[in-house]
Amino acid sequence: MASCDKICKVLDIYEERLSKNKYLAGDFFSLVDLSHLPFTQYLVGQMGKEYMTTSRKHVSAWWDDISSRPS
Known part of the structure; x- marks a missing residue:
């Protein structure tokens, strides 16, 4: 099975x-x-596989939320 x-x-x-x-x-x-x-x-940056998160509604919202939090 492929990694993707x-x-x-x-x-x-x-x-x-x-x-x-x-x-x-x-x-x-x-x-x-x-x-x-x-x-x-x-995954979404260097690998260019952003579609793997954006194609999933809840994962996409979760990623947008956690990745935009202040440090």
């Missing part, structure tokens, strides 16, 4: 989870979300 397929499966699980909560661990920003910032930034 594996990432898509994970993002599909996140999409389901985020359809019920604003963040991965519930309705509060936590280390769970924070730990995803570096890899997701790499």
